[in-house]
Each structure stands twice: as structure tokens, then as C-alpha cells.
Amino acid sequence: xxxxxxxxxxxxxxxxxxxxxxxxxxxxxxxxxxxxxxxxxxxxxxxxxxxxxxxxxxxxxxxxxxxxxxxxxxxxxxxxxxxxxxxxxxxxxxxxxxxxxxxxxxxxx
Amino acid sequence: xxxxxxxxxxxxxxxxxxxxxxxxxxxxxxxxxxxxxxxxxxxxxxxxxxxxxxxxxxxxxxxxxxxxxxxxxxxxxxxxxxxxxxxxxxxxxxxxxxxxxxxxxxxxxxxxxx
Numbered sequence: 001x002x003x004x005x006x007x008x009x010x011x012x013x014x015x016x017x018x019x020x021x022x023x024x025x026x027x028x029x030x031x032x033x034x035x036x037x038x039x040x041x042x043x044x045x046x047x048x049x050x051x052x053x054x055x056x057x058x059x060x061x062x063x064x065x066x067x068x069x070x071x072x073x074x075x076x077x078x079x080x081x082x083x084x085x086x087x088x089x090x091x092x093x094x095x096x097x098x099x100x101x102x103x104x105x106x107x108x109x
Numbered sequence: 110x111x112x113x114x115x116x117x118x119x120x121x122x123x124x125x126x127x128x129x130x131x132x133x134x135x136x137x138x139x140x141x142x143x144x145x146x147x148x149x150x151x152x153x154x155x156x157x158x159x160x161x162x163x164x165x166x167x168x169x170x171x172x173x174x175x176x177x178x179x180x181x182x183x184x185x186x187x188x189x190x191x192x193x194x195x196x197x198x199x200x201x202x203x204x205x206x207x208x209x210x211x212x213x214x215x216x217x218x219x220x221x222x223x
Contacts, residue, residue: 033211042199042214043153087153096143096168097212101152 002026004100006088011106012078020073020103022088033097034062034073035087043087047073075105083107111136115200115215122222128173128187130218132200135181140202142183143212144175147197159183160205195222 003025012018024032031050035043049055049064049071061074075082085104089097112135122128134140144156155168157175165175172191176184183200197219201212 031210040219042217045211045213048211091210094210096141096155096158098155099145099153 002090002092002098004088004090004098006086006100006103008101009104009106011108012075014078014080014107014109016078017074017076018078018105020075020086020088020105022071022073022100024069024071024088024090024100026069026090026092026098028092029066029090030093031091032062032064032071033089033091034060034071035089035099037085037087037102039084046086078107080107080109111202111213113200113202113213113215115198115218117218118216119219120221122190122220124192124222125189128185128190128194128220130185130198130200130220132183132185132215133181134202137181137202137204139180139205141205141210142177143201143203144183144185145199145201145214147199149196153199156185190222192222195220 006022033048034046036046037043047062049062054063059076064071083106085102087102088100091097115132141160143158145153147153157167159165159177162177173187197217199217200215203210203212
């Protein structure tokens with residue numbers, strides 16, 4: 001089976017930087033994904049990592065270390081609209097994504 | 110571009126009643142299709158997935174079933190709803206020819222069983 005852990009809640013200040021961590025235990029790793037989910041809405045795809053290192057997309061970056069079973073999502077220049085849940089998901093082989101329970105981020109003024 | 114539709118958006122059903130939720134994808138062929146459920150305050154739980162017409166894999170034994178009568182249509186059904194079936198039902202698709210296989214979600218159906 002797979003075990004995916006992320007913090008339940010985080011709070012950060014508008015304009016700041018926040019790092020959301022995700023650790024996983026799985027065999028046959030074939031990619032790590034981050035999704036954003038605003039309250040009452042469907043998740044939207046943010047990023048994908050399959051090789052070690054940092055992937056940058058505007059204000060959002062995602063990092064992966066396969067040897068450590070560790071990823072983080074970095075959000076820069078936080079805005080109020082970034083308040084949402086952030087879901088870490090892992091793919092093994094050709095199977096569907098397995099999601100963590102998500103981290104609820106609150107951005108405060 | 111690809112779009113995914115789900116209906117209805119919200120549904121209130123009594124215990125013991127049947128259920129049919131529909132999902133359709135446009136702008137792609139031969140997608141992988143998925144049904145997830147998200148209960149209040151909980152993570153996304155994979156219910157079913159399909160790699161082709163008539164091919165359904167069930168992840169969690171329960172009183173739900175899924176069917177894929179056409180390439181881009183995925184249906185979630187139940188003959189008799191339970192209170193525990195309440196939740197946010199999300200359909201998703203992924204492209205077979207894209208190495209990353211990221212999944213894209215529909216807008217969801219919020220089901221309340223009373």
C-alpha cells in the first residue's frame with residue numbers, strides 16, 4: 001500500500017513564502033503530483049515531479065527527493081486567493097493517483 | 110481543448126433510493142476515467158477507474174457500481190443509497206498518451222443522503 005503524509009493545516013501571511021511538505025512510502029514510484037482545491041470546488045492540477053529536483057511554475061515550485069520519499073510545494077508572494085487545500089498525490093506504476101488528506105492553507109493579512 | 114462535465118451539480122436523495130451520476134469528457138479520445146469520493150473533512154477516495162469501454166476496476170467494495178457505455182462517458186450508480194454515501198463525487202480523466210498521466214477533475218456532484 002501507500003502512505004502519504006502532509007500537515008493538516010498551515011497559516012501564512014500575505015506576501016510571504018510558505019512551504020508545504022509531503023512524505024510518502026510506496027513501491028514502484030512513478031510520479032508525484034500537487035493539486036489545489038478551493039473550498040467546495042474540484043481539485044486543479046498544479047505540478048508534477050518524477051525526477052529529483054525543483055520544478056518552477058511562476059509563484060509555485062515543487063521539489064522532489066525520491067531517495068527520501070519527500071516533496072514540498074513552495075508558494076511565493078502569497079495572495080489571499082491562495083487560501084485553499086493543497087493535495088499531494090503519488091502514482092505507482094500505471095495505477096490511478098493516490099491522494100494524501102491535504103493541507104489546508106489559510107493566508108492572513 | 111478538453112473539458113469534463115458532471116451532472117447534476119447537487120443532489121439530495123432519501124436513504125434507499127437509487128442513484129445515477131454522469132460524467133462526460135470532450136476533446137480527447139480513449140481517456141482513462143476515474144470516480145473519486147470526498148467525504149466531509151476527508152481525503153479523496155478512489156472508487157472506480159476505467160481504461161476502456163466496458164472495463165471497470167473497483168477499488169472499494171460497497172453498494173456503488175460504475176459503467177462505461179461509451180468511450181467518453183462514465184456513470185456511477187447505486188440501487189439503494191446509504192447515509193454513508195453522502196459526499197462530494199468527482200469524476201476525473203487522464204490521457205493515455207501523456208507520460209505524466211496527470212488527472213483532471215470535473216466540477217463534482219455534491220450528494221446528500223437524508
